[in-house]
Amino acid sequence: MNLLADENFPGFAVGFLCGLGHSVGWIAETAPGASDVEVLEMAIRRSAVLLTLDKDLGELAVRSGLPESCGVILMRVADSNSEHFLARLASAFSQEIPWNGHVTVIGRDRIRTRPVS
Numbered sequence: 678m679n680l681l682a683d684e685n686f687p688g689f690a691v692g693f694l695c696g697l698g699h700s701v702g703w704i705a706e707t708a709p710g711a712s713d714v715e716v717l718e719m720a721i722r723r724s725a726v727l728l729t730l731d732k733d734l735g736e737l738a739v740r741s742g743l744p745e746s747c748g749v750i751l752m753r754v755a756d757s758n759s760e761h762f763l764a765r766l767a768s769a770f771s772q773e774i775p776w777n778g779h780v781t782v783i784g785r786d787r788i789r790t791r792p793v794s
Contacts, residue, residue: 678776681720683729684709686752689759690728690766697770701728713737720747726776728752735780743793745778753784 682691684704691703702723704711711719713734720727724746729735735751743749754765769783774790781790 679723679725681716681723681725681727683716683727683731683734684711685730686728687759687762690752690762693763693766694728694770697767717741717743720749726750735782739780739793743778743780745794748776748778748793749780750776751780751782753782755785 678699680694680699680701682701682703686703688703688705691701694701702725704716704719708715708719713731714737716727716734717738721744726748727734727738728750730752732751735749738749752762752765754762765783769788772788774781774788778794779790779792781788
């Protein structure tokens with residue numbers, strides 16, 4: 678899957694997803710300090726699913742009419758312990774979830790998804 682990780686997304690999680698075979702660009706390496714609008718524009722140009730911890734970015738994606746080729750995955754795991762964080766990511770990515778065209782919230786105990794349009 679083509680993913681773009683926001684600057685706030687943990688590096689250990691970026692590495693984990695790369696290890697699963699996903700193509701992951703990381704804003705912390707390619708465009709540190711980019712605004713939410715710029716990050717969203719990069720995701721659109723790359724037709725990528727955006728990974729973030731920033732709730733405002735998910736809301737911005739919905740308001741801006743994110744194209745069907747993109748999506749947002751918002752991690753809302755209160756415990757940022759790397760083991761728990763990666764376990765939630767692994768669980769989510771093992772499921773058949775429509776990432777593109779959706780905003781998906783991965784929480785501590787559940788996963789919610791809704792279309793962006």
